[in-house]
Amino acid sequence: MEREDLEAFSKVLHEVARCAHDQRVPFYTIKEGDHHHVLSRAIKNVLGTELAIFTYAQIIDGLPTADVAWDRRLPGISGDHPIDDVHEELCPGAMDKAREFYANWDPSILKFDPKVVEAYNHAEPGSKPFNLRLVELVAVSLHQIGVTLFKLDLRLHNGDIESITNWRMPLSDGMIAVPARPTLFNHPAYMDYDIYPEGLADAVGYWAEDRIIGGVSVFDRRPQADPLNPPNLFLHPCRDHVTDRVCQLRDEQQQALVDFFLSDDPSSVCPLPVLIDVQNQVRFDWMTAHTTDLIYRDIWERKPLERDDLNFMLRRPRADLDYPEIRQMIYHVNAQLGIPLPTEDRSPSLPPGQTTEKEERHNLNESSTR
Structure with missing residues (x-):
C-alpha cells in the first residue's frame, strides 16, 4: 500500500477498532453452565502458572527482566543496553503483587467480541468449534489482563523506567539513528498503537499473550467449507530462535492446550508456552498473513505494510528457521x-x-x- 493510502486507511482502522471496543460484551454474557464454568476454569488455570505470574509481575514492575527483553527475533534494543545492568531480576514485591492479583482474580473485568461469545455459546462443549473459541477467549483474556495491569501504572521498579526504555546506542560514523520503542513490553509486529483502542496498553497486551501462550493467537477468518471442523489455531511468535512466521498448531499441540484449559488439576502438565518448531509446516509470511491470507484475530490489529517495506521484506534471504x-x-x-x-x-x-x-x-x- 502506498504511504498516502496507508495514512487514510489507518484512520479507518482506528475507527473500526474503536467501534469494536465499544461493542464488546461483559463476561456474564457467557452462557451459564458448562460454557461459563469451562471458560472460568481455563483462565484460572493459565493465570495460576508460574509463567503467567512472572509475565504479569514484569508489567507490575514496569520493566521486563533483561533476559526476557532480549528474547525476541527483533528485540528493539542493542549494544550495551542498561537493561542488562539494572534489571537482571524482578524488583522486590513484583511477584507478590502478581500472586495477589491471581488470588483476587475477578473475571468481571473482561469484555469480549459479541460474535465470538455467540459462537462459543452456540458450540457444543467438547467440539472443535467450542475448543477453538475457548482458546480465543482465553487469549483475549490474557491480553486484557496485560492491558489492565499496564494502565494501573504500578511501577515497582526502583529506578527511572523512562531512561531505560528510551535509551539508544551511541552512534558512530555511518550509523543511522533508530528511535526506541515506547515500551520494552512489545511484540515487534504488533506496535500499531496509534490505531489500537487502548493505545500503547494494547501493545503490552500482545506482548503478554505472546510470552504466555507462545505467540499472538490468530485465526483463519476465511469462509469455511465445514464450519464444524475449523482450521486449527495459528500463533504469531516473536521469541528468539523461533520463526516469526504465522504458524498453525498441529492437532496434538492444540489438544494439549485445550486439555490443560479443561483440567480440574491446575498442577497438571502445562504445555505453555507452545513453541513452534520444524514440525509446524503450515506457515504464512507475517507481512501478508492478515491481508492476503485472512489470518488474524481482529482486522485492525496490524496495518498493511507500505509497498516499499513489503517488497524489501519479501526479498530477504530465507533462513531455515523460517522456511525449513x-x-x-x-x-x-x-x-x-x-x-x-x-x-x-x-x-x-x-x-x-x-x-x-x-x-x-x-x-x-x-x-x-x-
Missing part, C-alpha cells in the same frame, strides 16, 4: 543429482531431542558396526 522446507528441498535435489552433500548443521528449527536425517543415518551406521 528449503533445506530439505536442497538436500533432496542434491542427493538425486549425485552432488556430494555438505556437512549438515543441526537445523535451528528442530525441537529439542529431535535429530536430523543425517544424524539418524550416522547413529544407524554406528550401531550396525558394533
Whole structure:
C-alpha cells in the first residue's frame, strides 16, 4: 500500500477498532453452565502458572527482566543496553503483587467480541468449534489482563523506567539513528498503537499473550467449507530462535492446550508456552498473513505494510528457521543429482531431542558396526 493510502486507511482502522471496543460484551454474557464454568476454569488455570505470574509481575514492575527483553527475533534494543545492568531480576514485591492479583482474580473485568461469545455459546462443549473459541477467549483474556495491569501504572521498579526504555546506542560514523520503542513490553509486529483502542496498553497486551501462550493467537477468518471442523489455531511468535512466521498448531499441540484449559488439576502438565518448531509446516509470511491470507484475530490489529517495506521484506534471504522446507528441498535435489552433500548443521528449527536425517543415518551406521 502506498504511504498516502496507508495514512487514510489507518484512520479507518482506528475507527473500526474503536467501534469494536465499544461493542464488546461483559463476561456474564457467557452462557451459564458448562460454557461459563469451562471458560472460568481455563483462565484460572493459565493465570495460576508460574509463567503467567512472572509475565504479569514484569508489567507490575514496569520493566521486563533483561533476559526476557532480549528474547525476541527483533528485540528493539542493542549494544550495551542498561537493561542488562539494572534489571537482571524482578524488583522486590513484583511477584507478590502478581500472586495477589491471581488470588483476587475477578473475571468481571473482561469484555469480549459479541460474535465470538455467540459462537462459543452456540458450540457444543467438547467440539472443535467450542475448543477453538475457548482458546480465543482465553487469549483475549490474557491480553486484557496485560492491558489492565499496564494502565494501573504500578511501577515497582526502583529506578527511572523512562531512561531505560528510551535509551539508544551511541552512534558512530555511518550509523543511522533508530528511535526506541515506547515500551520494552512489545511484540515487534504488533506496535500499531496509534490505531489500537487502548493505545500503547494494547501493545503490552500482545506482548503478554505472546510470552504466555507462545505467540499472538490468530485465526483463519476465511469462509469455511465445514464450519464444524475449523482450521486449527495459528500463533504469531516473536521469541528468539523461533520463526516469526504465522504458524498453525498441529492437532496434538492444540489438544494439549485445550486439555490443560479443561483440567480440574491446575498442577497438571502445562504445555505453555507452545513453541513452534520444524514440525509446524503450515506457515504464512507475517507481512501478508492478515491481508492476503485472512489470518488474524481482529482486522485492525496490524496495518498493511507500505509497498516499499513489503517488497524489501519479501526479498530477504530465507533462513531455515523460517522456511525449513528449503533445506530439505536442497538436500533432496542434491542427493538425486549425485552432488556430494555438505556437512549438515543441526537445523535451528528442530525441537529439542529431535535429530536430523543425517544424524539418524550416522547413529544407524554406528550401531550396525558394533
